Amino acid sequence: MAEQKRDYYEVLGVSKSASADEIKKAYRKLAKANHPDLNPGDAAAEARFKEANEAYEVLSDDNKRAKYDQFGHAGVDPNFGAGGGGFGGGFGFEDFDLGDIFGSFFGGGGGGRATNRNAPRQGESLRANLVLSFEEAAFGCEKEISLTRNDVCDNCHGSGAEGDSGVEICPNCHGTGTVKTTRRTPFGAMSTSAACPNCRGEGKIIKNPCKKCRGTGKMKVTKKLKINVPAGIDDGQTISLRGEGNAGTNGGPAGSLLVNISVRPHPFLTRDGNSILCEVPITFTQATLGAEIEVPTLDGKVKYTVPEGTQTGTVFRLRGKGVPNLHASGRGDQFVRVNVEIPKDLTNEQKDLLRKFADSIGERGYKEHKSFFDKLRKSK
Numbered sequence: 001m002a003e004q005k006r007d008y009y010e011v012l013g014v015s016k017s018a019s020a021d022e023i024k025k026a027y028r029k030l031a032k033a034n035h036p037d038l039n040p041g042d043a044a045a046e047a048r049f050k051e052a053n054e055a056y057e058v059l060s061d062d063n064k065r066a067k068y069d070q071f072g073h074a075g076v077d078p079n080f081g082a083g084g085g086g087f088g089g090g091f092g093f094e095d096f097d098l099g100d101i102f103g104s105f106f107g108g109g110g111g112g113r114a115t116n117r118n119a120p121r122q123g124e125s126l127r128a129n130l131v132l133s134f135e136e137a138a139f140g141c142e143k144e145i146s147l148t149r150n151d152v153c154d155n156c157h158g159s160g161a162e163g164d165s166g167v168e169i170c171p172n173c174h175g176t177g178t179v180k181t182t183r184r185t186p187f188g189a190m191s192t193s194a195a196c197p198n199c200r201g202e203g204k205i206i207k208n209p210c211k212k213c214r215g216t217g218k219m220k221v222t223k224k225l226k227i228n229v230p231a232g233i234d235d236g237q238t239i240s241l242r243g244e245g246n247a248g249t250n251g252g253p254a255g256s257l258l259v260n261i262s263v264r265p266h267p268f269l270t271r272d273g274n275s276i277l278c279e280v281p282i283t284f285t286q287a288t289l290g291a292e293i294e295v296p297t298l299d300g301k302v303k304y305t306v307p308e309g310t311q312t313g314t315v316f317r318l319r320g321k322g323v324p325n326l327h328a329s330g331r332g333d334q335f336v337r338v339n340v341e342i343p344k345d346l347t348n349e350q351k352d353l354l355r356k357f358a359d360s361i362g363e364r365g366y367k368e369h370k371s372f373f374d375k376l377r378k379s380k
Contacts, residue, residue: 005073008055016069020060027056120252123150126245127258132229134266138298138323140231147225147257150218150246156210158251160217165208172198218247227259232274232326235263268296274323274332279339282306287340295336297321304336312340 009016012026030052032038039045058064058076067075128145136143152158161167169175173196182191195201209215225244233239238258245255270277280295290308294301298321306316315337322332346354363370 006051008059008068011051011055012059023056023059027052027060119250121249122252123246123248123255125255125258127260129260129262130227130229130239131262131264132233133264134269134271135298136229137233137235137261137263138231138271140233140324141229143227143229145225145227145259146222147244148220148222149244149257151221152247153210153213153217153219155212156217158217158247159206160210160213160215161206162208162210165206168205168207170196170199170203170205172196173203175203177201177203217249225257229261230326231324233261234271234326235261237261269298269334271323274325276322276332276334277337278334279337281339281341282310283341284343286310287312287338297334298323306338310338310340312338314338 009018012018012023012030014022014026018026031049034045034049034052036042036046036049058068064076069075126147126149128147130143130145132141132143153160156162159167170177173179177196177199178193178201179196180191180193182189184190196203199205206215210217213219225241227239227241229239238260241257241259243254244257247254268278276298278296280293282291282293285291286293286306287310288308290306290310292303292305295304295318297318302318302321304316304318315335318334318336320331321334324331
């Protein structure tokens with residue numbers, strides 16, 4: 001009895017409604033994991049590889065997939081119907097290029113196409129950290145940092161060659177940096193790509209390397225860089241400086257410098273977006289009778305009059321005393337929360353005075369207190 005074939009959708013691990021892109025991604029994942037070249041001597045992996053290819057051969061073809069969906073495995077059997085509809089005897093591997101699957105392993109961009117190693121390439125981006133005070137972040141400032149990066153060699157100007165000796169395109173790989181080899185396997189002709197041994201994957205040959213950079217075309221330099229920090233920047237944000245990263249290759253542009261901002265905390269103020277929050281303790285007497293108090297702000301200390309009868313937790317707004325808007329005009333506000341501090345360690349004489357005060361005022365001075373306990377008594 002012939003072995004029962006598994007459902008092709010089950011083989012690839014996709015649903016019957018999967019898109020062509022989903023089917024392709026699932027197939028490539030299985031092919032990478034089970035390819036015979038990466039699993040020498042593993043019969044099970046080879047069987048899974050063959051099974052995945054057979055499933056993909058059908059499900060990647062709209063006509064074959066439609067027949068399979070309607071008739072199952074019989075619909076794609078070579079003897080099914082007058083028109084056949086089978087695999088053509090080779091599962092589509094007459095010219096199977098491993099570079100299509102493993103392109104990223106060999107420096108390619110996928111699709112099995114070799115990339116030109118002599119093409120201009122942008123340099124890598126660099127990262128730096130900058131610590132600011134609370135006020136520097138709020139109002140902006142100019143800072144200087146020390147940066148070590150790869151610049152274009154000032155002796156060979158990036159060519160890597162000494163003097164006028166020049167650079168030759170590798171005749172073996174024609175500048176691509178990779179070479180392709182093809183071999184016959186039970187699955188058909190398979191191609192693999194590898195770094196060119198003649199130029200070591202560089203795509204070019206320098207016969208007389210630059211003495212200063214040793215043929216790399218780049219040199220490490222340390223420089224001082226001034227950074228203009230915009231007003232309103234916040235902790236955790238990044239300043240991007242284009243062209244201040246590592247030098248590019250083959251005339252490509254330099255990368256960027258990404259400066260990560262850290263802001264030191266303030267002893268009295270905290271930030272919430274463009275708003276400033278502050279908590280100020282006031283005495284029982286100040287809250288009761290009202291008083292003029294000092295409040296810390298980004299602009300220094302300011303006077304604020306607390307009205308009589310102020311309750312703990314009351315929040316006052318100081319307009320325009322917040323953080324400047326980033327890359328825009330105007331500022332946020334500052335919000336001041338007052339907390340009434342109850343005195344401790346009173347003398348007997350002070351306690352007697354407070355009791356006399358409490359007796360004299362009764363409940364008429366405590367509206368919320370009276371309202372609460374009136375409701376509580378009625379609820380019994």
